[in-house]
Amino acid sequence: MLKLILFEIKKMWNANFFRILILALLVFFIAYYVFVYINTTRAEDEIKLLDEVIQRTEQTIEEDSVALESAEDSEVKELEESIAFHEEWLEKEQTKVEIFEEENWDVLLQMEIDNNEPMIGTKKFQNETHTYTHPTLFTYETYVAMSKWMQDKDVVPLLPVNILSYVTLYDREVNSGSAADSEFIMNIIKENSNKYSSTSIHYLFRLFGLLFSFIGVVFFLFLFGDIVTKEGLGRNGPIYLLQTQPIQRYKILASKFLTAILTSLLILVCAVVFSFIVGSIFDRFGDWDYPVVIYGEDRTFTLMSMGVFLVKATSLFMVILLFSYTILFLFSILTKRVLVAIGLTLGALFVGMKMSEGLVTSSIAQYIPFQYFSVFEVVTNELALTLDNFNLTYANGIISLSIASLVMLIVTYVVSFVQSKKGN
Amino acid sequence: MIIEVSNLKKRYKKQMVLKGIDIQVETPQIIALVGPNGSGKTTLLNCMTNLLSFQEGEVRLLGKKHTDASLFLKVSYLQDNRILYGNLTGYDHMKFVCSVQKIPISKIKEVAERVGMEKYLKKRVRNYSLGMKQHLLLAMVIINEPKLLLMDEPLNGLDPTSAINMRKILLELYQEGTTIVVSSHNLDEIDRLTNTIYFMKDGALLKESLQDISSKNYLITVNDIEKAQKVLKDKSIPFSVSGEYQVGFEETDIDLQSFIDCLNDNDITITDIEVQKVGAEKRYRELFEEELSS
Structure with a gap:
């Protein structure tokens, strides 16, 4: 079997179409890293911003001091309070500058904990436990928990660090005069919360976020779309060369399937290696333990290491590919035409996903493999929360996709067997 | 038993393409499979090698x-060159065959030299000519030293040198004990390879023509063609004229010695005698007269 797989890999690698797609993927990896690198907020960016704020604050203090000299009695108190407030503010900002200069993340995180932890009690006291106004109780709780997690594990936070650049699924509005303002501000907060980092692990997180989607599945289907049909099934093609060697027939199809799976895994491993190399060269490796929020029922949550999260996401995506390849193989054997097979596979996946949308609240939702194509949302339970069905879990996704793949493989084998018995 | 095909029947939809073929081969030999296009030669070979299924009958090769x-x-099948992968080199193909047949890679060079393809072994097959592809196909089927070699149109696209070389290799394999079944349209080459010819017509094997159907045809070069023609006419000996100095006759009409004596007795000098086998073509003409006339 190994010899067949190696031969399949050789055939694939020698095909120009495959090479072009791999090259395009590499170009995309590089371009995306450049994009992430440019958009990464660094300590020096924060210092620059703080310097501007400090300058403005100092100016305000100076103006207030000048005004104080010629102020009337009624204005004195107000101006003194303003100066005191700005001086206190200035001190904080200067402390922050020192923190960023020294990269003393522990202190920064402690400041965030000190600033936000009291809000948890306040929110509970005010009975604001189930509101949707940013920052919600859930947002404070997860923010503080993440900060503590990062402190405990010596994790470098993603910049900027403040509650206004962090949202959760429960944050749907802000306190503002009008709905339009609320939406506008919410969009700014969401934009700020979309933090970039050019470290290896965070780049990989973003890269896999893009790749582990329907578009990623489409790419891989095109990459391996002709693995069966190029053999010229049902006519005098290279399949006859394989079939006149001392190889059992089922191994020919099985080796192709394994080649597609193993090569897909290899490509993902290459993506990991690429991330590690470019991240380490241009930034640093990053923190395996960076926290990812996993949503629970009734506004509960747990935190997961980003490394573990990526492993789980990769495994789910691999099972999705496995399932997609079984459909591709079945259509390849039935139609014997590459574009038709790819088209029908994409059509089947699309229709399956659309149809499953209508069944999200049904008791069988977790058994439908098409429910799990949003990999990150499944692993974080965001999908379960959004669709209000906490049966749509990572574990259920792995199980239902695996079982569906097995069923499809059996169907494909039976179809292939019947076709060979019919004598093409 | 090397080949055991019993009552092999195959039909595509309602059309019967193999009508109960029986072949039994016990000792190594070279067998030619001859018939017009669509007579079922390739289908028979494909059924024998399990590339196509069939509705009735049984096939056993080397007892399996x-x-x-x-x-x-131990069974090799030389097929149409469409089985080759254009993106791979000849070496890649042979390496694959070696790997699945558990043959040392070192044998590739030896076989490539024997076939005469060592110069382009590492070129991609998409850049091969028709003849080069045939060389590769031959190399791939002989590398495992088969006991039974099935060949479908192996001479397609071969230049005369390559055809002679292929014939030489096949005869060597036969000498080494390999049974060869070769389907071909090249009746001259078949005559040079074997006397055992199986004719196929409309999916049936014409058994009455299986063995020793060959005869010889002679071309005699003489110094005086006009005189030779007159003498042969007078003696009522069937002959044909070829060019300005050659008269031809078939062994079935008169034996060689009598023909020579006849010319010598009339002072006609013979400068050359060329022998040609005409079995395959002759028998083919007889069997497929209808197709030929239409």
Whole structure:
């Protein structure tokens, strides 16, 4: 079997179409890293911003001091309070500058904990436990928990660090005069919360976020779309060369399937290696333990290491590919035409996903493999929360996709067997 | 038993393409499979090698059922060049065959030299000419030193030198004990290879024409063609004229010695005698007269 797989890999690698797609993927990896690198907020960016704020604050203090000299009695108190407030503010900002200069993340995180932890009690006291106004109780709780997690594990936070650049699924509005303002501000907060980092692990997180989607599945289907049909099934093609060697027939199809799976895994491993190399060269490796929020029922949550999260996401995506390849193989054997097979596979996946949308609240939702194509949302339970069905879990996704793949493989084998018995 | 095909019947939809073929081969030999296009030659070979299924009958090669993949360790099938991968080199193809047949890679060079393809072994097949592809196909089927070699149109696209070389290799394999079944349209080459010819017509094997159907045809070069013609006419000996100095006759009409004596007795000098086998073509003409006339 190994010899067949190696031969399949050789055939694939020698095909120009495959090479072009791999090259395009590499170009995309590089371009995306450049994009992430440019958009990464660094300590020096924060210092620059703080310097501007400090300058403005100092100016305000100076103006207030000048005004104080010629102020009337009624204005004195107000101006003194303003100066005191700005001086206190200035001190904080200067402390922050020192923190960023020294990269003393522990202190920064402690400041965030000190600033936000009291809000948890306040929110509970005010009975604001189930509101949707940013920052919600859930947002404070997860923010503080993440900060503590990062402190405990010596994790470098993603910049900027403040509650206004962090949202959760429960944050749907802000306190503002009008709905339009609320939406506008919410969009700014969401934009700020979309933090970039050019470290290896965070780049990989973003890269896999893009790749582990329907578009990623489409790419891989095109990459391996002709693995069966190029053999010229049902006519005098290279399949006859394989079939006149001392190889059992089922191994020919099985080796192709394994080649597609193993090569897909290899490509993902290459993506990991690429991330590690470019991240380490241009930034640093990053923190395996960076926290990812996993949503629970009734506004509960747990935190997961980003490394573990990526492993789980990769495994789910691999099972999705496995399932997609079984459909591709079945259509390849039935139609014997590459574009038709790819088209029908994409059509089947699309229709399956659309149809499953209508069944999200049904008791069988977790058994439908098409429910799990949003990999990150499944692993974080965001999908379960959004669709209000906490049966749509990572574990259920792995199980239902695996079982569906097995069923499809059996169907494909039976179809292939019947076709060979019919004598093409 | 090397080949055992019993009552092999195959039909595509309602059309019967193989009508109960029986072949039994016990000792190594070279067998030619001859017939017009569509007569079922390739279908028969494909059925024998389990590339196509069939509705009735049984096939055993070297004592094993035709569905047993392990028989390809000692049975090789040279097929149409469409089985080759254009993106791979000849070497890649042979390396693959070696790997699945458990043959040392070192044998590739030896076989490539024997076939005469060592110069382009590492070129991609998409850049091969028709003849080069045939060389590669031949190399791939002989590298495992088969006991049974099935060949479908092996001479397609071969230049005369390559055709002679292929014939030489096939005869060597036969000498080494390999049974060869070769389907071909090249009746001259078949005559040079074997006397055992199986004719196929409309999916049936014409058994009455199986063995020793060949005869010889002679071309005699003489110094005086006009005189030779007159003498042969007077003696009522059937002959044909070829060019300005040659008269031809078939062994079935008169034996060589009598023909020579006849010319010598009339002072006609013979400068050359060329022998040609005409069995395959002659028999083909007889069997497929209808197709030829239409």
